[in-house]
Structures are given as C-alpha cells and as structure tokens.
Amino acid sequence: MATLTLDQVTVPLRTFELGLSLTVDSTVALVGPSGAGKSTVLNTIAGLVKPAAGRIRCNDETWFDAERRVFVPPEERRVGLVFQDYALFPHLTVRQNIEYARRHGADEYLDRFKIRHLERDRPGSLSGGERQRVALARALARDPKILLLDEPLAALDAHTKIDVRAELQQLLAGLEIPALLVTHDFEDAAALARQVGVMVDGELRQTGSPADLVAQPADPFVASFTGANLLHGRPDGSGPDTTGVRLDDGTVIRTSDTGDGPVTLAVYPWDITISTTSPDDSAMNVIGGVIAGITELGNRARVTIGPISAEITVDSLRRLGLQPGQYAYASFKATGTRIVASKGGTE
C-alpha cells in the first residue's frame, strides 16, 4: 500500500495557521470542530491549496516541496477527492461524470457501485446516498493513489447516514490505497478509521486508535470530543486507593487517577448507570438529581442529570420508565474516571 507523508506543512488561514505532519498508510480520519482546517488539509494534499512551507510526498513522488519549489498541479497528482457536496457535474449524466475521470472502463465502476440503473440520469435527480456512490465511483475511476473524503456523511439525513456509513465501511476495508477522511463526528471517525487524529485550530492535538483516544485523552478537548463528560474540581483528600475531587457544586467524586491543583475529570456516558433508587453496589460515585433531558439516538438514549450525561439503551429507558423532571441517580465507578488535565486544563 502507498504512503502519503505530510512533513511540517504550513498553510496560513484567516485566524490561525495550519501546521501539520501526518503519515497516511491505511484509513485515517481527521476529526475536529468545523473551522479547524480539516478541509484545507484535503485541499492541500489535492493541490488545490498551495502551502507556505513544508513537504508533501506520495511514495517516492514529491508533490510539494517549498524549499525546492516543487508544486505538482492537481491534475497530475492522482488523488481521488470526494467533496462534501459531492461536486458532481450537473450538466453531465452519471456515466459521463465517471467517464470524465476515465475515458474507458466506466462500466466496471457503474457495476461495482451499483449505479448502472442510474447511468443516464443527471445528478440533480439523485438521492443523497446515490450521489455519494457516484462521487466515490468517479473518484476511484481516476485510479488514485490516495482517496480523500471530505465529511462523507454530513450531507445525508440521519436515516440514510447509517446505511451509507456501513457501505463506506465495507468500501474502505477492501480498498488497496490509503484513505484520509475528515469529519466533525467522532463516532463516524471511529466507525470508519483505525487511526484517528483530533484537530483543533489547525493543529493535531492527538492521534491514535479510537479506543486509545477514549481511554487516554491527551487534553479536555479530546476528551469532550470523544463524548466524555467533563467535571471540573479540586483534589479533596485521598483515600487509600482513590483520590477525592470536590466539584464546584460541592459534590465529591472519587477517581483512581491522581492529580493536584484544579483538575478536569473525564467520565464516559457509557460508563454511567442510571437507577431510580440509590444504588448499593461497587460504584463509588453516585449523583442524585432531577432528569434535565432525555435524547434518543437510534437504540440508545442520553439521559442528563446535573453535570452528567449517561448513555443507556432505549430498552432500559422504557423498563425504568424514566421521564424528564423525575428524580434519579447516576452512578459510576472510580475506575471509570480519568483525570485529563491538572491546573485548570487548557480548554
């Protein structure tokens, strides 16, 4: 498999500077809030944006080198870029769109992406999922050395998204070239890529497997981005094996991590149990309060009590008959907490 290397690539943006070193040799996801410069990374690799400094190499081909004044134009780079809005040519049919990238052999791609029945249609009449299949077929018909996906699931409604994500997962698993995708949704990134980089304000905060990012978030931002609850407080007495952290509202949380000064604790929603009576089990932390809100996401539900959001199954939600406004308890183990930042954090 090919390898794409970005070496200290610098692109000045409106309010900050993008600075990035990255190696892509399998499927990698860049995840971060909108405006973090993720799309710029893709455009830079594709040659649509010229960096101010750094080097971009694909295998032994140099695509960009500021010092040696090398800049290979986009049409000679062989990248397959799938735009967020797909950027299908509206005046061409599906077949013509694919033939734009490859003069012969469009049929193979029409079959592979199951869009043969659409070959004479124009993009304007296709659904979101169909458009994405055409865009992927067109990008791969170019015979690219790397596949770049810009927010591949953002343009789809929630229902279509689940199907398309599964399709995309399958495609990426069978792909013989590296792929770099950007998304603002950590869950999508974790589902599609083995390697995830969290990007904020043009810089990579942390890279690792999705499990690594959840287990060992480098800073509060990464923790909150991976879905954790963040609790701010100060150490308040140590037990034999655990540290107490007094939150701003006075609640004391016990954690198996250690820290001093103002600290930020991360607790993942799926490590939290909800009950209607005060639990008596191994969980050392119990927060009682009124349920402020319940949000259902597919077969899971987020239940918010005080500073804590818990994720439980919709089945449990129904079984307990939870309603907003009702008094309930959120409990979690001391080992389910992580101190992600001392001294007030960096957020």
Add this chain to the structure above:
Amino acid sequence: MKRRIGFFLFVAVAVLTLAFLLLPIVGIFVHTSPGKLLGQLSNPVVKDAFIVSLKTSLFAQALILLFGTPTAFLLATRRFPGHSFAVTLVELPLVLPPAVAGVGLLAALGREGLLGSSLSALGVTLPFTQTAVTVAVAYVASPLYIRQAIASFEATDPHLTAASRTLGAGPVRTFFRVVLPLARGGLIAGLALSFARGLGEFGATIMFAGSLQGVTQTLPLAIYAEFDRSFDATLAMGGVLVLISAVLLFALRIGLSWQRSPSTRSQSLFGLSSSA
C-alpha cells in the same frame, strides 16, 4: 373595501404600463400589412440596410464573443490590483452617450486621431467604412455581453472546477468541459442583449461611419434617412427590427432560465423532462 380599491389601482397602473410598452409595436404592424412589409423588402434602400446591419452585427458580435469571453472569465475568477477599475472600464460604454463614443472613436482611430498615423502607415483607413460600423457596434454593445458573462462565470460553483482538476483535467479542459457548458445559458442571454443593442446602434455609427447606402447605412440609419421620403419603407424596416428583437428576447429568456437551473436541466430546450 379600502384594500380592494388599493389592489384595483395597482392592477390599473400595471395594465397601463404594459399597454404603453406594447403600443408602438402595435402601431407599426397596424400600419404595415405583412404583404406590404414583404414588398418593401425589395426596396433597394431597405435591402442594402438589412444586409449592412446583418453583416456588421455578426462581425461585431463575433469580436465581442472572442475578446469578451476570456476577459470576463479573468475578471470573474481572479482578483488583482486594479480589478474594480477594470470592471468599471468594461461598463464605460454603457454610460457613455453613443454620440460621444462615436466622436471618441473618430478622435482615436480617425485620420487625424491618436492612432490615425500608425493606421495610415499600415494602409488602413477606418472612418466611414463598413469596418468602422463593426467597430462602433462592438464598442457600444460589448458591456452587455461582458457584464452578463462575468456574472455567469462568477455563478459557477468553484467546487466543480476543483473537482475537474482533481479528476485529471487541466485548466483548459476544465474551462471548455465544465465552466463553459455551465455558463452557457448566461452567455447566450448576454449575447442576445448585446446583439439587440448593437442592432439598434445609431449615434456612434453615424459619427464614426456616416450613413452611406450599401456601405455604412444600417437599418436604424436608413429608418432616419427614409423618414421624410417613404414612411412605408420606414415602417417596414421597423417591422423587421421588431421581429429580430422578438427572437432575441426569446433567446434571452431561454438563456436565463438555463443559467438559473443548471442542475435540474434536462436535454430538451424547453424544460421538458428527457427521462419522461
């Protein structure tokens, strides 16, 4: 009740406005029967003027298309120092009184003019030739095409040109296969407007090219010249111009509707679905 009266007033004003716009056209065709119109077409003055108008208009529009399209594309896609000055310059002929444009052309390209001696050295004399008519028409009509072309190029989604580049097409292929087809409707509309304006050109032409039958006398100039002699010929030429204008107006409408909905556009001209 009050609201009703207000609405009625608006309708009455609108009807009056539309009637006012239509009235002169009705006048021309009430005076000239189709038979008379066809009869006047064999009148040598009318025939000559028609040929001169057609020839100079076609040449002028070809020049506008050839020089205006790249200029408009550059102004639409690039930002450079002096950009807004360049855009203003493109619109200059639009606000310049045509007679002034004619005098200016004479002062620049005439025998005694700015470039006159250089042109004479090359053996070229412009004023009062058919080429002068073409130059005057191109000068006066060009802003209508270039302005519309700039707007059409600006409306082209930059993601599509970027996609074209990543799919292996260089800038030239991208221009001809993506930008031009998508801007086509707007370009046709602009050309129709510019054609209409050029066909009606009077002031600049008479100053720079004169009004010589069979050489520089276009339809509007002939209408003015024949006015005292033969009102029938005048009306016939008027009728011809109205018919051409109607065709151009139609082209303009179609062009603009294309430009507006390129993504849902079907192959058919009138928006009938091709898949049906």
